[in-house]
Amino acid sequence: MVTIENRIPIFRRGNILDKEVLDNMKETPYEYYSLSYNEYSNGVICGIETYAEDEFLYITAGIIKYNNFYYKIKEKLKIEIPIEDGDYILKVKFLPPVEVEKGKYEKYSIEIFFSIDGKCQNNEMELVRIKRREGAEIRNPSAFVGIDKEYNIVNEIHKFKSTASGVSFPSKLLKIYAGRIFDEKEMESLDEVFCSTALNGSVSRELLNAYIKRRIREECHQADNQKIYEYLKQIYNSMKGNRFVRGSNVKKKNLMMVE
Template sequence: MKKRKEVGDSLFANQYPHFQKGRILKREMLENLRDYPREFLDLYFQDYSNGIIAGVNIIVADASVIITKGIIKHNGKLYVLHSSYELPYEATGNETILKVRFAEEVNDSDFTNYTTDIVLDHSIELAHNELELARFKLKLGAKLRSEHIDFLDFATEYNTVNYLHCQYAGLQKSTYHPIILHYFARELLKNRPSNPYDIAFALECINQERVQRDAINFYICNRLELDYQTLSNSQIHKYLNRILVESKGGGRMTGQNKGRPKRMIVD
């Protein structure tokens, strides 16, 4: 599938100059040092997992998806997309994964280059050098959309950009995409919840740049009185939706049924 981009645009990249005795100091090398505060960024995000650091949202055009500028992390290195990138798509009726594919480092006399490609792939398996940004399943004759109606809509199977399996960077381990959590929090607070877990977690989702995965797991398990365990992205959406349904009906308060046996989640 042919890719389209504007002149001067580039894909995610990581480039740093080589300052060596006897070499000519080039303007591009100094500009690279000026424009990329590498040490600060590396230190700030050193404890983050692989995944999206900032930006990298998906916008749907007539016949292409647009990946907005942003930062991602892979194998300890930050990659910056300096301008939006446009990628044509087709309706196949099959699961299509929007992936970033990382190339091996390339050294030349001036730079060490870490580059990427952005692809649409029908394989749901991720290779060691791939990162999922989103996925969709588009029926023939249908239009793809990136705007969601409500929280449940993020799990719509067809014709909708799906962020559920996106890898979003968190401390030590990847976490859930904040776009999904913002939808959840807004819907939950509109129901005027009385459960203290609901209020605290919803405000955290709205107020914070990202919510760490451990906080999400603890909230869901405590709120639904489940034995603690690490939840998959699909499980997180399923149980957050259950909480929304309970809150609309004046759901029970955690701790009211102290004799209630604990439950285990089966994916």
């Protein structure tokens, strides 16, 4: 388990604004976050990308919003992946704020840990799932289809991506989806626009809803991430294969041999 602390100076009559307090304000501009992301949902604002390497899971620096507070992870984290068989969830647990150093700061802490419990409590948020089977290497996803079914793969489907229009699908998985479609499928103009936006990492929930509705006529405003994943798989599987030769702009010719 890893514990991260965020300390916010308390401006109270009689408190002294020493160098430590001022440096803290400079390094952690919570007022800026509040103004910039006030309308955003709970979830990952930026960063917090995960990947596996040598039986460890790494989490990059970033910001998570929860209950109108912005939890900052300043450096890359390294967490050992359990070796025993099991379906594990990497959770973030948000602890109640407490005053420390005689009321000088308010401390907001999070704990990041693997759990075998499949449900997140009200003060928890999921980052990753891994269906662990001993003896095989943990892999990072490269294909879009099968992420939720395969063993020993880093599954971010249920990670909340925070946007101004609500919780959206994880940016990394949308980039995999878009990359696969560009490489393998014949696209309509709608697909080109959506996939180009996804590769730039800026897909809002509003855009995601509109794309799914236009492509398969499904309303998904209330859909959770697992359902969104199913809709995107349906779109992907319904698209025709790309007729262009990989690495060139020349179409394959349909040839017929006559004996």
